[in-house]
Amino acid sequence: MSETLALANANLVLPDRVLHGQVTISNGMITQISEGDHIPAGALDCRGGLVLPGLIELHTDNLERHIEPRPAVRWPHFPALLAHDAELASTGITTVFDALRVGSLKTGNGAYSEYARGLADDLLAVRAAGHFRISHFLHLRAEICSATLLDEMAKFGPEDRVGIVSLMDHTPGQRQFRDLDLFKTYVTKKRNFSDAEFRAHVSQRMELREKYGAVHERGAVAEAVRYGAVLASHDDTTTKHVAASCASGVSFAEFPTTREAAQTCRDSGIAVMMGAPNIVRGASHSGNIAAEELAKAGLLDILSSDYVPSALLLAAFRLADLWDDLPRAVACVTGTPARVAGLTDRGSITVGQRGDVILVRKTDDTPVLRGVWSRGIRVG
Numbered sequence: 001m002s003e004t005l006a007l008a009n010a011n012l013v014l015p016d017r018v019l020h021g022q023v024t025i026s027n028g029m030i031t032q033i034s035e036g037d038h039i040p041a042g043a044l045d046c047r048g049g050l051v052l053p054g055l056i057e058l059h060t061d062n063l064e065r066h067i068e069p070r071p072a073v074r075w076p077h078f079p080a081l082l083a084h085d086a087e088l089a090s091t092g093i094t095t096v097f098d099a100l101r102v103g104s105l106k107t108g109n110g111a112y113s114e115y116a117r118g119l120a121d122d123l124l125a126v127r128a129a130g131h132f133r134i135s136h137f138l139h140l141r142a143e144i145c146s147a148t149l150l151d152e153m154a155k156f157g158p159e160d161r162v163g164i165v166s167l168m169d170h171t172p173g174q175r176q177f178r179d180l181d182l183f184k185t186y187v188t189k190k191r192n193f194s195d196a197e198f199r200a201h202v203s204q205r206m207e208l209r210e211k212y213g214a215v216h217e218r219g220a221v222a223e224a225v226r227y228g229a230v231l232a233s234h235d236d237t238t239t240k241h242v243a244a245s246c247a248s249g250v251s252f253a254e255f256p257t258t259r260e261a262a263q264t265c266r267d268s269g270i271a272v273m274m275g276a277p278n279i280v281r282g283a284s285h286s287g288n289i290a291a292e293e294l295a296k297a298g299l300l301d302i303l304s305s306d307y308v309p310s311a312l313l314l315a316a317f318r319l320a321d322l323w324d325d326l327p328r329a330v331a332c333v334t335g336t337p338a339r340v341a342g343l344t345d346r347g348s349i350t351v352g353q354r355g356d357v358i359l360v361r362k363t364d365d366t367p368v369l370r371g372v373w374s375r376g377i378r379v380g
Helices: 062-067 077-090 116-128 149-153 180-191 195-227 239-248 259-267 276-281 291-296 311-323 326-331 335-340
Strands: 004-013 018-026 029-035 050-053 055-060 093-102 135-143 162-168 230-234 252-254 271-275 302-304 357-363 366-374
Touching (some): 004 326, 050 055, 050 326, 055 162, 055 252, 055 302, 055 311, 055 335, 062 077, 062 093, 077 093, 077 116, 093 116, 093 149, 093 162, 093 366, 135 149, 135 195, 149 195, 195 230, 195 239, 230 239, 239 259, 252 259, 271 276, 271 291, 276 291, 276 302, 276 311, 302 335, 311 366, 326 335
Parallel strands (some): 135 162, 162 230
Antiparallel strands (some): 050 357
16 A cells, blocks of 8 residues: 555546546545646546546445356355456446345245355455455345344344345335336246246235234344444335334435435435436336436435446436536445445545545546546556
């Protein structure tokens, strides 16, 4: 960390404006920001490119895709972790909260097994060994509609430094899957169910919700407190859902499915996260509210790449065009996610912050990544 990096002749995206000048990073931290065209000896000439803070991702399932690249195909964790890390770095993400599911179904249609504790152990070991290019934190996705949630959560503790716990309820007929026809299309393609198998799957999920829902919700909130983790809701749809989130101490809402829920979150001081793929596609793949509609209404605070890592940067620039405000849009993928996750050392180009920055050029209205630095060290 003894190296000094100077990015000059750049358009620096600061929290409140775009400044043409230079940013200097020494010993991994931003030490100087200056205005002007001067390019000192040894500095990188950015040729007027945009320098942004490194992107911060709070909820991505991308690691799961690497450990199971096809259904029932298990991939070794160490190379999967390295590939996932390299992919995120290549898209401008310099901090990620890797979402790992806790809560399993051991029998019945759509059964899936426990994996979070073992994968977390491997992730923490790879991080401790210094193999990652970017910063990795743990995010536990607590599946309320499962049989083993609390047993799996009990295997984690404060020493794991779990950053986020999200309350996930994928019971058919509500929240993300209110439309059972869309849910049937989604799940039958994913699992190749017959009609009878689909009906059995829905019935099983509803029975699990009836048996475990209330106790799992209370237990997951208590475990988040025990870990010292930030709590997130998922797929809030009604004012009743948001009221429950408030009562539980939720800090941000992942992917509310209606404008009503997003507005109630805003009124309740809960930050609203939407999917970057939703912005890029112009619609939700589940038939829920379009993120752009919430953005136009001023009800969008954070973007998540969700299932497409490269969508985060692209969606931020789509928002910048929509709002005609680049710093505001960039904050949705940098400063605001850092704040709600409790990270005070990153998320903006400010003296004293971590030297996590990216260099971007626009080509035909598309942001093209030209460089990624984590603590002043080039990683992409």
